[in-house]
Amino acid sequence: MTDPIRPALLDVDHLKVSFATDRGRVTAINDVSFRIDDGEFVAIVGESGSGKTVSLLSILGLTDRRTTFVEGTAAFRGRPILGLPDRELRRIRGKQIAFIPQDPLTALTPVHTIGWQIVEQIRTHETVSKEAAKKRAIELLDEVGLPNPAAAFGRYPHQLSGGMRQRAVIAMALSCNPALLVADEPTTALDVTVQAQVLDLLKRLRRDHGSAIILITHDMGVVAEVADRVMVMYAGRVIERGTAREIFAAPEHPYTWGLMASIPPVEGPRPHRLPSIPGTPPTPANIPPGCAFAPRCAHRFAPCAGLPPALSASGHDAFCFLDDNARAAGRAALFAAPETAA
């Protein structure tokens, strides 16, 4: 996986993000490291406040520079991008790294047409005529599956349905052929049948364009559908990392177990009660010391008051003190014999 000669597409090392708030500095992201290679489909999973979105926005320089402090390094194709002057970062943003936001209704400027907004992006990064940019925009809208793309070009965001808007947003993200697509909960605001369409589209685009995709989501089901590799985040840290196959076959962190077990199944036996994680995820302002999950964890023991050993550089690993036997036992208890309806 690690090619010593060619640098990774995106290499993030010891990323730390903190905010200035009324009550002093609050650390939202702590010690997050990962790398992504060309053409990979990586999912970052977490609940609200886990820092999954903030970590990527801070890498892209999209956080508020006056209130957000970003430490650590992030290199895009070997070139450090944290702390790059805005002028230089802008050449990468939108051209080589494109962003797909969560809610396509609020993510498009309401007063400009879809086509205008795509052409704007193309002409920001490339010197092409308006006509050529328009032609490309219509091709893109066609490619993402908008019926009648020429008409859609002249439409305003509010005139399209949610699914169509999300396709338009994806077309815009693709307009400069980016090497990396960052999608922040791209299907959360959509209905399931439309979500299925958009996930299929993302998979097809990865195949056709070879772009790497980072998908931020809270939905383990979506992850299972599309991702090659998975990072689970909790309270600002990566708490489990591995290939999708590894993580779904044998999740190692008690939080990941809980996350997977608490999804009500749509087939098979109906559990009498859903296994759930007690308590609520912490907000960045009140992350507990030591293992942040310990207060909600059924398996906590004395060492959890301290910080678990760092994740290994590669392979499947969890940020947890439990040993392999304890993990296997805990997992078995939760998944093997679900309590069925009485």
Added chain:
Amino acid sequence: MTPSKATPLLEARELSKRYMVGKTFMPGSGRAVHAVDKVSLSVWAGETVGLVGESGSGKSTLGRCLTRLYDISGGQLLYEGEDISEATARELLPIRRKMQMIFQDPSASLNPRRRVRDMLAEPLAVHKIRPRNEIGDRLAELMGLVGLPVEYLDRYPHEFSGGQRQRIGIARALAMEPQLIVADEPVSALDVSVQAQVVNLFADLRERLNLTYVFIAHDLGVVRQVSTRVVVMYLGTIVEMGETESLFAAPAHPYTRALLSAIPRLSASGERIVLEGDLPSPLDPPKGCVFSTRCPLATDLCRNERPKLTAGANGRSVACHTPLAS
């Protein structure tokens, strides 16, 4: 469970809700949108009816019509056999107590300037549910029911997390000692780990308090978990309804099947049916079957004639000319 087995707790007969759009003061302007189109549905005491559908299916509008939060434009609504379709606000008052609603966003429905204690105590006093000297005990009891410490009574809504706020929303509904609770997407704004807690809470409360639920949600897994019976809606009409486990195991309507197959699974299983296109505009619904524009099995008959919701075996009803064999 209740003495009268013959009368449903709540019954909608061909209930419709129309909105006028583009209406000005000119007569004859504007067009009617059928948000809910002649829906007939009975809710029996003790059951949990899950209403599922995508946005634009009319499930939320139906929920609000069922509690008469919205006026209904056509058909009848009966509570324990009593016609309340035209009941005035004053006449509805005693029934409103028995029918409570819980909404998706608990923070939007809680007054940020009032402590939990005041919010919960007010309906108790106004409706004279409890004598004044028992209110304190009742509040503590309510907090216990929804799994919150009694000390939280003196806090303000903003001091709570989303899950806790939803618990307070539930406590407020329970304060009225209702028979029926209509919950509109009560867990969809919550994190997955918290969502499971609240889903379990709904189940516990049903058992402890003998409640009847109408549970509206777009998340099919959640609906399957809580419901005894499921109603699938599409474009303002019911396309299928039936007993939960059998409906999920063997959907009879092509839409239900597509909806179920579209859910991402943890373990990949089965072929996925990806529907083409979007929901048709409710301003211009298809002439025939509402689903005919997207149905992979649609025939000319489907496109021209709307199928009726017909009852079959095992309490299953389907509105389809060519229902799928189970």
Added chain:
Amino acid sequence: MITALIRRLAEMVFVMVGISVMVFLIFFATPGSDPAARIAGRNATQEAVAQVRVDFGFDRPLPVQYVLMMKRLFVDRDLKSFVNRGQNVIPQVLEATPITLSLVFGAAVLWVIGGLAVGVIAAATQGSLIDRTLMVLALIGVSMPVFWFGEVMNLLSQARFHDTWLFSWVPALGYKPLSEDPWGWFKTLVIPWFSLAVLYIGIYGRVLRANLVEAYQEDFIRTARAKGLSPARVMLRHALRTSLIPFITMFGLDFGVLVGGSALLTEVVFGLNGIGRLTYIALQNLDLPMILATVIYASFFVVLANAVVDFIYIFVDPRMREA
């Protein structure tokens, strides 16, 4: 589009008729006051009052009185204010109109440009020294009473520093018609424009800044930045375009009200005999015909300005087109 236009015009007429009825009722049908005596003037004879009563139909039912009054105001245009030595009302209003329009229009140009500049620059430099300075200046502008500020400007330009190079070009107070002396028109009005605009630059700048700061929290701004657009482009093409609606709404209201006579203080301070002054004098003398004329005139501009604003909305925000 055409039907929308016609419908809007019909609404305008409807509103104006409504206003004229209300004004009429307030001044002519208030119990205990005799409109005939008012119109006849202070030292009028019994015969003159009786004559007025017959002429205006004050002895007939109210609807007839109203129709007669409107007919004299708009069709015959011979409505006279007796107390004002019997001059016709309409020509006086027509004479005052260009003065007020000149004053308000010029000030409006200044305050729109100034408000946009203050708002955009402050929002772009949010939290910096520039932002804070601009906001303090805007607050001062909002707080200064226009009559005081106008007098100070007069004191500086007409008296203390009139002989210096800075203000030697300033002509004496008063109005010079645009058609006769464009340059003189401009010179007499520059200082009134500025005095009137200062308040509005302050208000508009602060409101626009608040709207822009809010717009910067929106998802679409993040999208625009993620596209790699320059900050200036993000500001002007994305944030500003979507923040203009409140700005335009305020403009419509303020412009209409000012043209309708609310620029009174500025008019008085700078010796401009505009609508505001005309209304003021009419009210002082309880000159009913004149009050009626100026109020209807004012309502016309308020209603017109609002209609224009509605059309600008449609142009600025496509979401309003379908409504």
